[in-house]
Structures are given as C-alpha cells and as structure tokens.
Amino acid sequence: MATTGTQRHGDANVTKAAALLRRGGLVAFPTETVYGLGALATDGRAVARIFAAKGRPSFNPLIVHVPDLAAAERLAVFDPLARRLAAAFWPGPLTLVLPLKEGHGLSPLVTAGLDTVALRVPAAPLARALLAEVGGPLAAPSANPSGRISATRAAHVRAGLGDAVDMVLDGGPCPVGLESTILRSAPLALLREGGLAAETIEAVTGPLPRDVTPGRVQAPGQMSSHYAPSLPMRLDVTAPDPEALLIGFGPVAGDLSLSPEGDLVAAAAALFDTLHRADAEARARGASRIDVAPIPETGLGRAINDRLRRAAAPR
Template identity: 80%
Template sequence: MVATETRRHEVAEAAALLRRGGLVAFPTETVYGLGANATDGRAVARIFAAKGRPSFNPLIVHVADLAAAERLAVFDDVARRLAERFWPGPLTLVLPLRAGHGLSPLVTAGLDTVGLRVPAAPLAQALLAAAGVPVAAPSANPSGRVSPTRADHVRAGLGDAVDAVLDGGACAVGLESTILRTRPLTLLREGGLAAEEIEAVTGPLERDVTPGRVSAPGQLSSHYAPGVPVRLGVTVRARDAVLIGFGPVAGDLTLSTSGDVVEAAAALFDALHRADALAAARGAARIDVAPVPEAGLGRAINDRLRRAAAPRALPEA
C-alpha cells in the first residue's frame, strides 16, 4: 500500500504538513485519525477547533514504536509486556508522563498521564516514520458524530478543516482502540482489542467505563451520535425508522448477516453513516439497531451504540 512512488510522495507531503503544524487525516486499523504534531500547541488547538471537541477530553498520541513511546511516558513491567504483546495494534495505554516529554498540555487536558498507541496500519506506520514526531490523533470527525472508517467519511464531516487526507481505503478493525490504564490496571474503554485477550496476559481487569467520567478519550456519555435519535435492541422493522440489522434480524442495512461480531465491529460506523443518510433521505424519525451480544467485541460495539443513543450531553458543534 505504501510502496508506490506516488504513495511515498503523498506520505512525505503529509509528514511535512504535520511538521509545519498542519492537520492530516490518516487511516489506522481502527478508524481514521485527525493528526497534528503533539508537541505543537497551535497545531493541537486546530484539532479541537476542527472537531468542535471539548477541551477537557484528552487526545491519544500515536507513535511509530515502543522506543518512541518510552520517550514520552514511564513504562512499568506490565505496560512494557502489554506493548510488546499488542503493539502495533488497537490498544491504547494510559501511562504516567515522563519528565521532559515535550507534549503540548492540550494533548493531556491537564492530566498527568498520556494515552499512547502504535497503530498497525501500513499507511499510519509510514506517516509516523516519515514525520518523526508524536502525532495526536482523535477520530477524524466532528465531535460527538460517527467515527470515520473511510476517507469519504472524513471529507464529508470535516471538509476544508483538514489540510490533507491520506486515503487507505476502509479500516480493517473499524472500531476505536481499547484503552487501558496501567496504574492501577484498569480498562477505561472497550474497543478493537477484546478485554479477554488482555486478561490472558494480565489476569482480571478492573473496569471504569462510566460515561461522563473523562479520564481518557471516548468517555463522554453522548458520543458517536448520528443526526437523528438512536433506539437499541429493536427486532421488528418500524415504518418511521431505519433499521440496522444483525444476525437473524434483517434491516435496511446490516452489521453482519451471520452474527459475526468481528464483521459487525468493522461495519459499525459505516453502517451508522449510511443509516443517517438514509434517515435524512426518507425523513425517518430515528435509527433502530438490532441486539448485539454483550460478549467480546460485542461489548465494545454496544458501548459505542449506547453512546450514540444517549441524550445529547453537549451542544453540537
């Protein structure tokens, strides 16, 4: 994907934009991120302006490898073992900041920790290597809206607010990273890496995924919201709604006809985007979603769906 001369030129241009304080949307295996140089406060401020994002919600910092992460945060033995096992991949580790880290205070939103991730997607890896700086990158969508899993989602949501979009096609995982705080060891957000896989390394995890407690990205109670209300656990099609199906529940769209939660995770945000557009075209009152099992990646899917269905806690940007 990154081997052609044209693609190498695109990556080099995007990396130069990042170093100059620009905003670059790029694909990870989870969702598209809206990237800025995490050491440049003005560039990071542009992320908040572009997204209409609350300033108290911290940003995940993406780096090329474990060595780059260790320059920014303090790793204990557990954190290092997790990084060696799951990086590159859809795991964000929330770690104590290292003295002299150089990150903009806007990145951490006043906390003494930082969320770090090494993404696996080849285009993200190429961009981080070429940029040579840590990249703060929340999802590349207006705050509170559905996360983007295709470049077209980014362009539709952010338009001219982003300086460049690297198009890497559809995201393979399609669900944001799992967030884990290491001191104490606590799951803060369900995501693209199932908690069971982490627990195979660490043992049982404490959980702190209470909506509204903002100690990590993705913990706002109203998040991932389409333009119409969302109702969950629906098994019968209604005339005034667009139905997103799953398994045996057939809908206008479906997350997975076979009931595969991995397939559903990859399809989730694209299905919400499409359902939102379909609801607008039909004049439908809401989006209904079929039940998804509360197990493995199903928990992360349901977490996103509950946030999409929550009352709007913040004014829309």
C-alpha cells in the same frame, strides 16, 4: 494553510503529508481502527486546531500515536505490566494510559493538563509510514465532528470535516473499524472497550477491573473544580485591579494575554501554559487573585470557558 484534498497512499503523498504536519497542519490518516485527525503533538497551536475542526465541546485528553515502544518510552513511564502489554499487543488497537515522563515535550492540550498520557502504536502500514516520515508523535483523535459517527473511510472524513482538514490520506477502509481499547496499567483498569477484546487482554493481565463510566476515560476534568491555580480566580474582568494579575484577551490588555489578537485557536493553545505562568507571577508579586478577561462563548471559546469556569470554581 491551503487544503490539498484527498490523496491516495504512496511515498510522495506520505512525504507531502509529513511536511504539512511539521508546519502545523492537520492530516487525516487511516489506522487499523478508524481514521485519525492528526497534528504534531508537540505543537500546541496545531493541536488546538484539532479541537476547532472537530467542534469538540471541551478539552479532552487526546491519544498520541508513536511508531514504536522506544518512541513511547521517551514520553511516558512504563511499569512491568505496561511493558508486557506493549510487547503483546503493539502495534495494534490498544491504547495505554501511563504517567508522563519529565521532559516529554508534548503540548499540555494533548493531556488536558493531566499527569498521564494515552499512547498507541498503530499497526496500519500507512499510519506507520507517516509516523516514520514525520519523526515525531502525532495527536490523533477520530477524524469526525465531535459526537458524530467515526470515520472508517476517507469519504467519511471529507463529509464530516470538509476543508477544516488540510489533507486526507486515503488508505481505503479501516480493517478494525472500532476505536482502540484503552487500558490504565497502574492501577490496572479497562477504561474503554474497543478494537482489542478484553478477553484477549486478560490472557496477559488476568481479570480486568472496569472503569468505563462515560466521561471518565482519563478525564477527571469532569469535576466541577479542576485545572485550578493556587490563587482564586475571577472571570469576565475588563479592567485591571491592583490586587490581581489580569490575563487579557483581544482588546482587554493584561499582564499576560491568551491572544492579543483575539484568536481563539491561539488562546486555546496557550491556555494551560498561561495559567501556570499567571499563578507563578501573581504569587511572586503578592497578588491575591488572578483575573481573566471575557472570552467569547463561541467555537473554541466554549471549551476555553469550560476550563476557566472549572479553574475558578470554589474549592
């Protein structure tokens, strides 16, 4: 997809950015907190491009941006406290972690295979205009290489991500300049300090329990055994075994394949869905194990292997 460069805000450029997103592109856009690296949250391949662009070392859940509470309610289940928080602080720099609603339609990559989703309604006018024009939810982590300083100006995005981004909407500097505060409503916990002060939130909730341990924002994937199917798994298998279902990749053909072409972006997008399908098909045919072909330990391959190793760990 051709890179269109940095564009000033304006109706024509918002329309152009929305069209890019609907075609699977990546668009960096300003929120009131930081610039986000946006992709259509229902498009697994587009979401996988976020991980590739950022050099993200593992699949972490992503925040989904929506235009309003009604759009959020189509994706997640709101309890009374979550509704009060949304009424008090949306639009604004608050992210709520809530149970997924059946039929949500989000790519499993967005939630890292979890049963919750992180949702936010941004306040920045350009972000709101883009969401309205796209007509769908946008997954948008901070628009910077993984582990580096967050971008609060369009120039930061280009310096960090270069041509990995199809378009940057320049809305000037972000007024908050700090990532959103993340809350879980049930049970109530502050998961990340951010652009909305905890003391302000406590006026609505009362005292906030803290659960801000690094790596635990909403990522039980830190556990050594996680993402596991019901059957045992064996990795780096290059030949079929009659006792197992084989997930192939590239030149290793299998009963299923993450990508016959050896495309790591496509494999990342397909990973969770393929594991679900492999588990069901293996059990249906009476196989005793799921085997997986070797995945290169480069780029997104490192993230794919991270999740496969967790899935294959003893449990």
